[in-house]
Amino acid sequence: xxxxxxxxxxxxxxxxxxxxxLIVLWILIPIYLITVAAFTPREMIYDFPKELVPKVFxxxxxxxxxxxxxxxxxxxxxxxxxxxxxxxxxxxxxxxxYALARYAFRGxxxxxxxxxxxxxxxxxxxxxxxxxxxxxxxxxxxxxxxxLLHVAMALPTTILVTSSVFLGVSRELEEAAMTLxxxxxQAVLRVxxxxxxxxxxxxxIFTFVLSWNExxxxxxxxxxxxxxxxxxxxxxxxxxxxxxxxxxxFILIPAVVFMFFIRKYLFTLWGITLK
Amino acid sequence: xxKFIGILMLGAILMGLLAAxxxxxxxxxxxxxxxxxxxxxxxxxxxxxxxxxDYGLVTFISTQGVPIEEAExxxxxxxxxxxxxxxxxxxxxxxxxxxxxxxxxxxxxSLDVLGALYGQYxxxxxxxxxxxxxxxxxKLSDRGIPDAVVELGKLGTDTQYYIPWxxxxxxxxxxxxxxxxxxxxxxxEALTWQQFxxxxxxxxxxxxxxxxxxPVNGLLHRFLxxxxxxxxxxxxxxxxxxxxxxxxxxxxxxxxxxxxxxxxVYGYMQEPLMADEVWVTWDHTARLIDAFKNQPNDxxxxxxxxxxxxxxxxxxxxxxxxPVTAPNQEGAEELISYMTLPExxxxxxxxxxxFPAVDVEYPGYIPQGIRMEGEAVALQAAxxxxxxxxxxxxxxxRGGEINxxxxxxxxxxxxxxxxxxxxxxxxxxxxQALMDETGAPCWPPDAPSVGACxxx
Numbered sequence: 221x222x223x224x225x226x227x228x229x230x231x232x233x234x235x236x237x238x239x240x241x242l243i244v245l246w247i248l249i250p251i252y253l254i255t256v257a258a259f260t261p262r263e264m265i266y267d268f269p270k271e272l273v274p275k276v277f278x279x280x281x282x283x284x285x286x287x288x289x290x291x292x293x294x295x296x297x298x299x300x301x302x303x304x305x306x307x308x309x310x311x312x313x314x315x316x317x318y319a320l321a322r323y324a325f326r327g328x329x330x331x332x333x334x335x336x337x338x339x340x341x342x343x344x345x346x347x348x349x350x351x352x353x354x355x356x357x358x359x360x361x362x363x364x365x366x367x368l369l370h371v372a373m374a375l376p377t378t379i380l381v382t383s384s385v386f387l388g389v390s391r392e393l394e395e396a397a398m399t400l401x402x403x404x405x406q407a408v409l410r411v412x413x414x415x416x417x418x419x420x421x422x423x424x425i426f427t428f429v430l431s432w433n434e435x436x437x438x439x440x441x442x443x444x445x446x447x448x449x450x451x452x453x454x455x456x457x458x459x460x461x462x463x464x465x466x467x468x469x470f471i472l473i474p475a476v477v478f479m480f481f482i483r484k485y486l487f488t489l490w491g492i493t494l495k
Numbered sequence: 496x497x498k499f500i501g502i503l504m505l506g507a508i509l510m511g512l513l514a515a516x517x518x519x520x521x522x523x524x525x526x527x528x529x530x531x532x533x534x535x536x537x538x539x540x541x542x543x544x545x546x547x548x549d550y551g552l553v554t555f556i557s558t559q560g561v562p563i564e565e566a567e568x569x570x571x572x573x574x575x576x577x578x579x580x581x582x583x584x585x586x587x588x589x590x591x592x593x594x595x596x597x598x599x600x601x602x603x604x605s606l607d608v609l610g611a612l613y614g615q616y617x618x619x620x621x622x623x624x625x626x627x628x629x630x631x632x633x634k635l636s637d638r639g640i641p642d643a644v645v646e647l648g649k650l651g652t653d654t655q656y657y658i659p660w661x662x663x664x665x666x667x668x669x670x671x672x673x674x675x676x677x678x679x680x681x682x683x684e685a686l687t688w689q690q691f692x693x694x695x696x697x698x699x700x701x702x703x704x705x706x707x708x709x710p711v712n713g714l715l716h717r718f719l720x721x722x723x724x725x726x727x728x729x730x731x732x733x734x735x736x737x738x739x740x741x742x743x744x745x746x747x748x749x750x751x752x753x754x755x756x757x758x759x760v761y762g763y764m765q766e767p768l769m770a771d772e773v774w775v776t777w778d779h780t781a782r783l784i785d786a787f788k789n790q791p792n793d794x795x796x797x798x799x800x801x802x803x804x805x806x807x808x809x810x811x812x813x814x815x816x817x818p819v820t821a822p823n824q825e826g827a828e829e830l831i832s833y834m835t836l837p838e839x840x841x842x843x844x845x846x847x848x849x850f851p852a853v854d855v856e857y858p859g860y861i862p863q864g865i866r867m868e869g870e871a872v873a874l875q876a877a878x879x880x881x882x883x884x885x886x887x888x889x890x891x892x893r894g895g896e897i898n899x900x901x902x903x904x905x906x907x908x909x910x911x912x913x914x915x916x917x918x919x920x921x922x923x924x925x926x927q928a929l930m931d932e933t934g935a936p937c938w939p940p941d942a943p944s945v946g947a948c949x950x951x
């Protein structure tokens with residue numbers, strides 16, 4: 221009995237690992253190739269077949285790229301925009317999500333759908349009116365304006381994700397806290413928030429990545445203070461392939477680093493622990 | 496545990512902040528070599544006037560000089576000696592247009608000087624975004640800009656809307672190693688496309704390597720619109736699905752047997768030339784220039800080949816305009832004046848590979864490679880059978896769509912092997928719809944039309 225059971229379990233486990241390895245490779249191989257190409261001397265970039273472990277390294281392309289006008293400045297802008305977006309979308313979105321999770325009110329379903337519909341609206345057709353409005357309000361060309369638009373784009377998902385996160389926190393705990401002398405606000409701050417921190421973090425990742433990769437709003441609303449994707453998308457698109465790899469590498473790494481630090485919470489969101 | 500998570504969160508945010516601050520220190524260490532290099536170049540070429548003028552901040556947005564190295568050369572070398580602070584912003588056309596239109600609608604702006612292709616101005620003109628620069632043009636009459644080029648800047652009206660800045664075109668190039676295989680009787684300076692293809696065939700048969708190359712991932716659509724179509728059909732739009740066009744596509748399919756398959760990823764032909772992957776090719780002058788500059792003894796610039804209907808080629812005219820909302824009017828005019836100085840024009844040629852719009856003598860320090868490219872350009876324009884093809888005009892914001900029609904036709908016929916007539920018939924419908932919806936009349940090489948251009 222156990223003789224036949226064991227191999228099939230082993231095969232099953234082996235299959236799981238194999239699938240996991242394939243998925244990981246599927247993601248890592250392009251990243252690896254981009255990284256290698258970013259540090260390959262320019263005249264060798266078209267060499268084919270590629271060596272798996274490159275023998276010649278060159279930082280020329282990368283150095284020129286990093287020294288190029290405003291690349292580092294726009295990198296800083298991107299980080300600032302992403303942080304403002306994350307903070308604002310959580311501060312505005314979490315209370316709305318809480319309301320959706322805890323209170324029954326007239327038109328709640330319509331409200332949830334209305335929130336999502338703003339995301340369905342194509343921002344592209346707004347480009348000129350949006351820029352005109354920001355110019356008239358004297359808010360054109362600032363990182364804060366870009367962050368505002370990113371918040372607007374991220375809010376629907378933030379609200380819906382946080383609302384499901386708050387739903388997962390038992391209401392009894394909150395009520396228990398209130399019977400022990402907490403006000404409603406205190407109960408939320410001391411009991412509900414700490415319990416939902418992982419979910420909030422995941423929603424923060426989502427906003428961060430959205431803001432980090434967003435090009436359209438960042439290009440139309442800025443001139444001098446561009447974010448990294450806005451600055452690069454045009455230049456890289458029209459630049460020799462060596463710079464495309466350098467730019468791709470440079471824009472990829474911060475997102476990977478951010479993910480690395482926050483990945484624990486992502487798994488929590490996907491239902492492994494939310495107790 | 497929760498505290499621990501909180502601390503981790505804080506850590507992540509701190510990391511972000513650190514990343515935000517760290518570059519400041521890097522910026523100095525990295526920029527130093529760049530400025531040093533620039534300094535050396537500058538002493539070689541530009542005479543700095545002694546006057547202490549300052550025209551303040553001049554914002555210069557351009558659809559040309561966008562690739563990272565060209566933009567750096569514009570900032571670090573070309574614009575360096577302007578008495579004032581020039582903010583050069585390279586921009587793709589859609590964003591360029593949106594930004595200008597938004598500023599004009601809002602009634603206040605930050606852009607002072609616009610740099611764009613001839614065909615990119617009509618939409619801005621229609622929106623009332625362009626100033627009359629006639630008086631400035633009059634002041635610059637001593638620059639020696641040919642009348643025909645000045646006339647282009649009127650955009651078909653009686654008013655001068657842009658000042659010619661620079662020009663470019665697309666040419667062919669070959670590696671001297673390929674000369675052993677050139678078809679008998681062929682003159683490299685007056686090739687036909689058939690000879691171009693046979694050249695590739697000879698190389699393939701002798702060496703087993705496919706050494707022709709095209710920038711499929713680059714400006715291939717210009718090859719189709721401005722070179723092969725006019726050369727084989729005498730037109731660009733009207734002859735899109737003509738019998739001559741069918742023959743032309745058959746020729747391309749045949750030639751493609753000798754084209755390096757890596758062409759699918761080539762954006763610029765200078766790298767594959769220098770990497771010895773391609774021996775005979777065609778591309779934009781600015782995208783070949785490095786090969787001629789770095790190895791002038793290995794590569795030769797030649798006019799594009801010709802076809803049964805002549806030598807189709809595409810001159811690219813670039814102009815400078817001032818938007819009605821320019822905050823620094825004086826600075827804008829001075830910058831345009833500066834850009835048309837012979838020294839600046841030469842410096843643009845040297846750094847970016849665009850040719851002067853003004854009449855200049857090439858000074859002795861101009862590298863041989865650039866000189867050679869300039870000669871090929873002149874030879875091409877002066878060819879007796881030249882068929883100049885203009886960049887698509889009058890399509891406004893939908894200018895990119897025409898390129899897609901030609902590229903799609905290429906992908907379907909040459910790459911996917913679909914039936915030529917079927918593809919041309921289907922793509923012609925899209926092309927015609929584009930013409931009808933924009934109402935664009937025909938432009939050269941097609942004969943002028945009343946109303947929207949019609950595919951025959």
